[in-house]
Amino acid sequence: MLKTRKARAWAIQIGFLAIVAFLLISSTLVARDTLHAQGMNSGFGFLDRSTGWDVGFSLIEFSPFDTYGKVIVVGLLNTIFLGIIGIVLANVVGLTIAVFRTSENGALNAIGTLYIEIFRNVPIILQAFFWYAILTHLPRPKDAYNLGEVAFVSARGVYLPGLNVTGSSALIFFIALVLGIFFYIWFTSARRFRSLTPSAKKNGKLTIVGLVLVIAVAALVMGRIPETNLFSIPTLKGLNIREGIRIPPEMSALAVSMAVYGGAYLAEIIRAGFLSVGKGQAEAAEALGLSPWYVFTRVRLPLAFRAILPTLTNQYVWLFKATTLGIAIGFTDFFSVISVSINQSGQTLELIAILMVGFLVMNNTISFVLNRVNKAIKLKGTQLRT
Amino acid sequence: MSEVAIQIRGMNKFYGTFHALKEINLTVQKGDRIVICGPSGSGKSTMIRCVNRLEEHQAGVIEVLGTELNDEVGNIDVIRRDVGMVFQHFNLFPHLTVLDNCTLSPMLSRKVSQAEAEKTAMMYLERVKIPEQAEKFPGELSGGQQQRVAIARALCMKPEILLFDEPTSALDPEMISEVLEVMVELAQDGMTMLCVTHEMGFARQVADRVIFMDKGEIVEEGPPEDFFNSPKEERTRTFLQQILSH
Amino acid sequence: MTALDHAEIRAMGPSLTESLRRRYFSSPGNTAISLVGGALLLWIVWTVLNWAVFKSVWTTPDGTSEVCKGIDGACWAVIHQRGRLIIFGLFPYEEQWRSTLACVAMLITAILSCVPWFWNALRLAMLWVVGFAIFYILMRGGFLGLLSVRPSEWGGLTLTVFIYAAGILVGMPMAIAFALLRRSELPVISGFIAGLIDGVRSLPLITILFAAALIMPFILPGWLQGDKIWRVIFGFGLFFAAYQAEIIRSGIQALPVGQEEAAKALGMSYFHRTTRIILPQAFRNALPPTINQFVITFKETSLVVIVGFFEVLASGNAAYGSGEWSFAYVEVYVFVGLIYYVFVFSLSRYGAYLERRMRVGQH
Numbered sequence: 001m002l003k004t005r006k007a008r009a010w011a012i013q014i015g016f017l018a019i020v021a022f023l024l025i026s027s028t029l030v031a032r033d034t035l036h037a038q039g040m041n042s043g044f045g046f047l048d049r050s051t052g053w054d055v056g057f058s059l060i061e062f063s064p065f066d067t068y069g070k071v072i073v074v075g076l077l078n079t080i081f082l083g084i085i086g087i088v089l090a091n092v093v094g095l096t097i098a099v100f101r102t103s104e105n106g107a108l109n110a111i112g113t114l115y116i117e118i119f120r121n122v123p124i125i126l127q128a129f130f131w132y133a134i135l136t137h138l139p140r141p142k143d144a145y146n147l148g149e150v151a152f153v154s155a156r157g158v159y160l161p162g163l164n165v166t167g168s169s170a171l172i173f174f175i176a177l178v179l180g181i182f183f184y185i186w187f188t189s190a191r192r193f194r195s196l197t198p199s200a201k202k203n204g205k206l207t208i209v210g211l212v213l214v215i216a217v218a219a220l221v222m223g224r225i226p227e228t229n230l231f232s233i234p235t236l237k238g239l240n241i242r243e244g245i246r247i248p249p250e251m252s253a254l255a256v257s258m259a260v261y262g263g264a265y266l267a268e269i270i271r272a273g274f275l276s277v278g279k280g281q282a283e284a285a286e287a288l289g290l291s292p293w294y295v296f297t298r299v300r301l302p303l304a305f306r307a308i309l310p311t312l313t314n315q316y317v318w319l320f321k322a323t324t325l326g327i328a329i330g331f332t333d334f335f336s337v338i339s340v341s342i343n344q345s346g347q348t349l350e351l352i353a354i355l356m357v358g359f360l361v362m363n364n365t366i367s368f369v370l371n372r373v374n375k376a377i378k379l380k381g382t383q384l385r386t
Numbered sequence: 387m388s389e390v391a392i393q394i395r396g397m398n399k400f401y402g403t404f405h406a407l408k409e410i411n412l413t414v415q416k417g418d419r420i421v422i423c424g425p426s427g428s429g430k431s432t433m434i435r436c437v438n439r440l441e442e443h444q445a446g447v448i449e450v451l452g453t454e455l456n457d458e459v460g461n462i463d464v465i466r467r468d469v470g471m472v473f474q475h476f477n478l479f480p481h482l483t484v485l486d487n488c489t490l491s492p493m494l495s496r497k498v499s500q501a502e503a504e505k506t507a508m509m510y511l512e513r514v515k516i517p518e519q520a521e522k523f524p525g526e527l528s529g530g531q532q533q534r535v536a537i538a539r540a541l542c543m544k545p546e547i548l549l550f551d552e553p554t555s556a557l558d559p560e561m562i563s564e565v566l567e568v569m570v571e572l573a574q575d576g577m578t579m580l581c582v583t584h585e586m587g588f589a590r591q592v593a594d595r596v597i598f599m600d601k602g603e604i605v606e607e608g609p610p611e612d613f614f615n616s617p618k619e620e621r622t623r624t625f626l627q628q629i630l631s632h
Numbered sequence: 633m634t635a636l637d638h639a640e641i642r643a644m645g646p647s648l649t650e651s652l653r654r655r656y657f658s659s660p661g662n663t664a665i666s667l668v669g670g671a672l673l674l675w676i677v678w679t680v681l682n683w684a685v686f687k688s689v690w691t692t693p694d695g696t697s698e699v700c701k702g703i704d705g706a707c708w709a710v711i712h713q714r715g716r717l718i719i720f721g722l723f724p725y726e727e728q729w730r731s732t733l734a735c736v737a738m739l740i741t742a743i744l745s746c747v748p749w750f751w752n753a754l755r756l757a758m759l760w761v762v763g764f765a766i767f768y769i770l771m772r773g774g775f776l777g778l779l780s781v782r783p784s785e786w787g788g789l790t791l792t793v794f795i796y797a798a799g800i801l802v803g804m805p806m807a808i809a810f811a812l813l814r815r816s817e818l819p820v821i822s823g824f825i826a827g828l829i830d831g832v833r834s835l836p837l838i839t840i841l842f843a844a845a846l847i848m849p850f851i852l853p854g855w856l857q858g859d860k861i862w863r864v865i866f867g868f869g870l871f872f873a874a875y876q877a878e879i880i881r882s883g884i885q886a887l888p889v890g891q892e893e894a895a896k897a898l899g900m901s902y903f904h905r906t907t908r909i910i911l912p913q914a915f916r917n918a919l920p921p922t923i924n925q926f927v928i929t930f931k932e933t934s935l936v937v938i939v940g941f942f943e944v945l946a947s948g949n950a951a952y953g954s955g956e957w958s959f960a961y962v963e964v965y966v967f968v969g970l971i972y973y974v975f976v977f978s979l980s981r982y983g984a985y986l987e988r989r990m991r992v993g994q995h
Contacts, residue, residue: 004457013820020824027851034850105662106655107669114673121976122969123931126945130969133961321836327938335838348846355839363834440893467899477894481912490908491898536894543898 031349038346046347047072053344055332057248060167068341075337076358077171082251082333083320084178086258090319093263098270112267120264124257125325131260132253132329141241152234152241158252159234162245169223173216180212190376250331254323262319269311273304306377313370317363334358389416390449391547391578392437397446399432399602406432407443408602416546419579421589421610424599425625430582433599434549437580438469451546467495470540474552476532478524484511484535485520488542496543503542510538514568530561534568541572548572550581584629590614598622684966697956710960711967714951718968721787721942727779731790734770737763738793746982753911764797783861787942789971795865795943796933800926802869803876810877811884811914812906832874837935840867845939864939872929879925883918884910919990923983927976934972944968 035042047069054064058074059081100112119127136155139145144154152159163170187193187204196204224230234244277300285299326333338355342348392414399407407429414420422430435441436448439455439462448455453465479487488507492498498506511517514534516527524532533553540548550569554562566588573579573592583589589596589610596613598606598621606613606622617623656666687705691712692698700707711718720728741763750756771790774780786794813825832840844867849857857863887910895905915922937946948968952961 006457009818013818016818016821016824030853031850104655104658105665105669107666107673110673111669114676117977121973121980123934123945123972125934125937126965126969126972129945129949130962130965133965137961317834324836324838327838335836335842339842342846349850352839352843352847356835356843359835359839360831367834438897440896463896463899463901465899466897469897471894471897473890473894473897475888475890477888477890479891479894479909479913481916491895491900491904494904494908495899495901539898549897 035349040346042347042349044350046345046350049345051341051344053340055337056330057251057332058167059171068345071337071341072334072354075332075334078326078332078337079323079334080362082254082258082323082326082331085255086262086323087316087319089255089259090262090266093259094266094270097263097267098274101267101271102274116264116267119260120268122261124261124322125328127257127261128253128325128329131256132249135249135253138249140239142236142239144236144241146236149235150233152236152244154241155249156241156246157249158247159241159244160247161231161233163220163230164225164228164232165220165223166225169219172219172223176212176215176219180208180216183208248331250326250329253329254326254331257325258319258322262315262322265315265318266312269308269315270304272311273308274300276307277303306374306379309370309374309377313367313374316370317366320363320366321359390414391416391418391451392580393447393449394433394437395447397433397436397443397448399429399436399441399443406602407436410446410604412597412604414547414578414580416578417576419573419577419592419594420581420597421593421595422580422582422597422599423584423586423589423625423629424605428599429602430599431551434471434551434580434582437547437549438466438471440471463495467491467543468546469549470543470545470547471549471551472533472536472540472553474556476524476529476536476556478532478536478539480524483521483523484516484527487524487535488539491539492542506544507538507542510541511535513541513571514538515564528561529557530564533557533561533565537565537568537572547578547580550579550583552582552584554583554585586614586629598625600625697960700960706963706966707960708963710952710957710963714957714964715967717788717951718944718947718964719789721791721947722785723781723787723790724779724785727773727781730770730773730778731786731788734767735790735793737766737770738797753907760797760801764801767794767797783859788947789944791941792933792943792945795861795868795936795941796930798865799868799872799933800929802865803872806869806873807876807880808911810873811880814877814881815884829874829877832871833878837868837871837932838938840871841936841939843867844870860939861941864936864941868933868936871932872925875928876922876925879918879921880911880914882921883914883916886917887913916990920983920987923979923986927979927983930975930979931972944971 032042048067050065050067051071052064055062055071055074057078059077060074062070062074097112097115100108101116103109103112138153138155141152141154141156144152144159146152150161165173184205187208188201193201193204232243232245234241234246281299281303282295285295290298323333324335327336327339330336335355338351342351345351390413392412394410394412397407397410398405410433412433422434424430432441436443436455437450443455450465451468455462455465478484479490482490485504485507488510489498489500489503492503492506493500508517508520511520514537516531516534516538519527519531519535524535527535537553553569554565557565562585566585569579569581569588570592581588581593593610595607596610597604598613598617598619600621606617606619608618613622614626617626657663682705684706687703688708689699689703689705690708692700692709695713697707697709697713699709716725716728720731723731741759744750744759744763745756750759769775771786771794772781772783783794810825810829814822814829816822816825841864844863845860848863891909891913892905895909900909933943934945936943937949942950945968948964952958952964957964
């Protein structure tokens with residue numbers, strides 16, 4: 001009966017599915033028994049219960065009376081916030097070090113190599129612990145480093161001047177900015193807008209800029225906290241620093257470690273990209289009389305970027321996952337919020353499901369977007385890469 | 387000498403909607419030496435690759451050494467052991483020495499002892515005239531030497547049929563003759579051979595029959611004298627003119 | 633520059649001065665960068681040396697932190713005093729020689745695997761299984777009068793080594809299986825494995841470890857649960873396998889199609905084709921990224937600290953965390969960092985060496 005290959009293929013696949021189904025069903029049954037024995041209710045009803053505990057850092061208003069659902073949102077926002085800051089900083093560091101490493105100057109070379117060999121070879125979590133220890137051993141607020149009376153650096157965190165607006169409006173402000181930049185780049189570089197007349201193009205650009213500005217300003221005006229100054233400047237009052245925006249040391253330590261460690265990896269990727277650009281292309285550009293700056297920005301950088309985008313995508317996803325180190329030093333990121341919620345509510349299975357789905361969605365969004373970009377900018381056809 | 391080695395009846399092959407082979411009919415007796423030629427893309431490689439089922443056909447019948455090749459073949463590997471193949475790009479295993487290339491499959495698939503396998507391998511390496519290269523790796527040999535090793539490797543399985551898929555096309559001109567020489571000797575020893583090749587000299591010298599294929603069909607088939615001196619079909623004539631003009 | 637230096641440079645011919653000039657002083661701007669950069673480098677080296685060597689305190693005679701009061705340099709006395717804690721964790725004091733021996737066994741295993749004679753699947757597998765078994769038996773004890781120590785009491789560097797070796801031993805066979813199954817012609821199987829691999833790869837390692845520590849007790853019947861450390865090692869191995877499987881798969885895809893066809897034409901079975909032709913070559917192709925993955929995986933063992941294991945990072949935290957040494961956090965982190973550094977640096981150098989060697993050996 002199982003003589004033909006087709007029949008065998010079917011039999012194997014059905015058997016495989018049966019095993020998977022068996023494992024799923026039996027583990028569900030065991031889980032039900034275990035939960036029953038522990039007297040716990042399964043389901044997502046707990047998301048509406050209030051937590052009873054506060055979080056250390058939140059972009060939106062949060063109090064212990066708020067629900068589990070909200071605390072998870074707080075964690076998600078913190079993770080996205082930290083992820084964006086960390087990845088942006090890592091890019092800055094990475095590009096700088098890559099330029100050092102590919103420079104013809106021996107001293108810059110040596111600095112770049114030293115940097116990479118030191119920071120790439122030590123686990124990022126160790127670096128996070130290290131920076132956190134350094135930051136929390138800074139002077140106390142009353143002895144804080146005073147940067148021109150507008151910013152302070154202390155063990156309680158870095159105090160920066162800011163605006164007296166609610167967290168949610170600041171969030172909308174930033175989202176508007178990011179989306180604005182994204183649409184602007186898309187509009188100026190996408191193929192489908194290339195055929196527009198220059199005036200239509202100009203109008204389009206103005207519309208995008210205008211729209212973003214209106215939304216951003218509106219968000220700030222609506223979110224303004226009444227009866228306060230618009231600007232909030234940190235000042236030392238007694239033993240503590242009042243006003244301003246406090247960036248807690250947990251956040252800074254993570255952002256710094258992501259920038260330092262991620263930067264070391266990104267630098268090597270970017271360097272490989274530069275090396276992959278054929279000498280011929282750069283020489284051709286020079287032969288056309290382009291200045292070194294144009295050779296770099298118009299020929300080497302775009303070609304290198306195309307060559308490394310798939311690797312960069314992986315590295316961004318990896319860096320984004322590194323935000324989960326928050327739990328090690330007490331930053332309330334998505335993962336640590338879930339972890340505390342598990343301890344407090346006991347809803348292990350549901351919370352871990354939320355955690356995994358959350359990361360699957362976020363990371364796949366990153367790869368999806370960047371893969372689309374990659375597809376859009378990919379060199380068409382095959383060409384000699386020498 | 388009248389045993390049937392390969393029997394192909396009404397065979398068709400498609401790649402998606404592309405009709406790669408159309409109604410192929412071919413009978414190969416044991417000891418037959420057949421040369422298949424035709425322009426590139428005519429389906430000649432595809433046809434011989436169907437004989438050891440590296441490609442699967444969709445309609446018709448292929449019988450190899452008395453076994454029909456279809457989905458019901460319990461173990462295609464058993465049949466492949468009796469049908470050797472020599473590829474255009476040699477496909478030697480670069481991580482194994484020449485000797486190991488030759489002994490691997492006899493030891494694993496035919497369960498021959500190592501001593502026996504090495505004895506056979508050295509015999510065939512001598513026959514293709516490179517016994518001194520036995521301990522080298524394929525990458526250290528020239529193209530012609532590699533192809534001769536590939537022939538020896540196929541022979542080590544003691545196959546009943548040998549398939550040649552453009553064995554000289556990837557070689558530099560000066561190396562072609564050393565490979566052809568080996569093939570001629572094999573033919574003279576009575577090996578059943580199916581050769582896809584453009585070497586018309588070889589075809590004249592050893593072939594019992596020459597088959598001309600174009601656009602997935604067998605256009606013409608006949609003994610070399612007739613084929614070269616009085617081709618019946620227009621397409622054959624054009625092809626022969628092109629290939630013999632230089 | 634002294635006269636001697638000049639003489640030396642002249643002795644080496646003009647090419648050196650010329651290349652020096654080109655690399656450092658080709659233009660005024662370049663000269664300025666070289667000078668500033670050189671000064672910065674010197675300053676860094678000087679500061680580090682000054683702190684770590686010249687002004688540091690290495691030992692503590694009375695076991696307290698008194699010796700480090702008021703010094704400007706590093707207080708290495710904390711390592712002198714707490715080094716055993718960092719290396720061995722809470723392993724019983726009198727039994728720590730076993731821990732040392734076990735680590736030496738692992739080290740020998742690692743060094744032996746760099747010897748080309750061991751480079752085939754069987755020998756390598758045997759070597760690691762034996763090395764790992766020696767490690768485990770030594771650590772576990774419970775025979776010949778050796779005190780029995782459960783894995784949950786292991787700690788420090790030894791625990792890091794254990795989790796790393798065990799994770800890779802579990803993960804490598806999984807990785808090979810995943811890579812082969814993902815290439816399967818059966819859509820259900822390849823699709824399922826692809827989903828599994830991509831899913832694991834887009835999750836942070838901590839969430840996998842967390843799930844292994846917390847979910848498995850729910851869904852596994854009691855007799856299958858085992859100690860938490862084994863569950864975490866399984867999670868660790870799974871994560872490694874998801875990445876390594878893709879590395880192996882790309883190694884397979886880099887092979888010419890003709891290799892598999894030639895093996896088929898010789899009548900070799902799927903098993904023989906895979907084990908004798910495909911995998912050996914795929915591993916060779918995939919060696920550089922594989923070593924890179926080993927390096928990354930070693931660094932990632934540090935994450936088990938989050939699911940409550942007392943590995944080298946956690947024991948480092950403990951070493952300065954309590955009272956009198958709390959000022960010496962930099963020294964402790966530098967020490968732990970150096971442990972990682974030595975391993976990671978030598979492994980990646982070895983990888984670079986292999987890569988060069990392979991490039992030379994390519995025909």
